[in-house]
Amino acid sequence: MNTNTAFQASFDALIQTALPEVDHRPVARPAFTLGAERLGDVVSREALLDLAMGANRKRKSSEKLRRGRKPAEGLALVARDEADQLVGTVRLWNVRLGDGVQALLLGPLAVEPSTKSGGIGSALMRQAITEATRLGHCAILLVGDPGYYERFGFSAAKTGDLAMPGPYERHRFLALELVEGWLDGAKGTLKASGRKVSEVVARAG
Numbered sequence: 001m002n003t004n005t006a007f008q009a010s011f012d013a014l015i016q017t018a019l020p021e022v023d024h025r026p027v028a029r030p031a032f033t034l035g036a037e038r039l040g041d042v043v044s045r046e047a048l049l050d051l052a053m054g055a056n057r058k059r060k061s062s063e064k065l066r067r068g069r070k071p072a073e074g075l076a077l078v079a080r081d082e083a084d085q086l087v088g089t090v091r092l093w094n095v096r097l098g099d100g101v102q103a104l105l106l107g108p109l110a111v112e113p114s115t116k117s118g119g120i121g122s123a124l125m126r127q128a129i130t131e132a133t134r135l136g137h138c139a140i141l142l143v144g145d146p147g148y149y150e151r152f153g154f155s156a157a158k159t160g161d162l163a164m165p166g167p168y169e170r171h172r173f174l175a176l177e178l179v180e181g182w183l184d185g186a187k188g189t190l191k192a193s194g195r196k197v198s199e200v201v202a203r204a205g
């Protein structure tokens with residue numbers, strides 16, 4: 001091996017070890033559309049949530065604020081793929097903060113596991129925030145990973161004097177003000193304040 005060849009071989013070896021392997025195949029981004037949840041979506045939405053979040057999902061303290069209630073008007077959103085299959089879901093719920101201030105609680109947010117990192121979660125979050133603002137809501141709260149939700153403007157800065165009605169991790173209790181200052185001085189435990197399922201059924205009957 002001459003000097004040039006030896007240099008090239010050791011250079012190649014160095015590059016192989018210094019650079020992580022990169023897959024240059026085009027990344028398939030799932031095609032999807034966003035829209036309102038339909039009555040017929042309930043079974044697929046529940047199946048998707050079981051798949052994405054596991055069976056323990058109903059033990060969360062957020063569930064106490066959702067049980068027996070309807071989501072806030074116009075704020076049950078889904079993503080569908082090209083075959084019209086449900087691939088993402090997010091819902092928001094009316095809550096009253098301890099001292100009477102009204103807000104929304106967001107969750108659960110989930111996407112079909114095979115579509116993860118395809119942008120569906122972000123699209124649902126942005127649509128939820130836009131719609132909540134358009135409908136005149138003033139703040140959104142949620143319990144979730146700051147590493148994901150901070151990109152949409154959520155933080156724990158305004159939730160220090162608020163509490164969920166059950167166990168939760170304080171650093172994961174986040175809020176986004178849609179109206180600046182809405183959560184200033186807000187304190188107390190969240191309570192469900194949305195339409196009860198029974199009221200909706202009674203009105204429909």
Ligand SMILES: CC(C)(COP(=O)(O)OP(=O)(O)OC[C@H]1O[C@@H](n2cnc3c(N)ncnc32)[C@H](O)[C@@H]1OP(=O)(O)O)[C@@H](O)C(=O)NCCC(=O)NCCS
Pocket residue numbers: 052053109110111112115116117118119120121122123143144145146147148
């Ligand atoms: C969280 C979830 C909804 C995100 O949906 P998605 O369509 O995969 O999200 P997006 O494609 O918009 O964003 C993906 C990015 O978020 C990151 N991300 C996903 N979950 C995250 C988390 N918990 N913490 C920090 N970052 C996270 C991914 O690493 C990815 O980063 P990249 O863009 O740098 O590659 C989805 O992963 C999911 O359904 N998870 C299971 C259910 C769940 O945990 N729901 C949230 C409860 S807190």
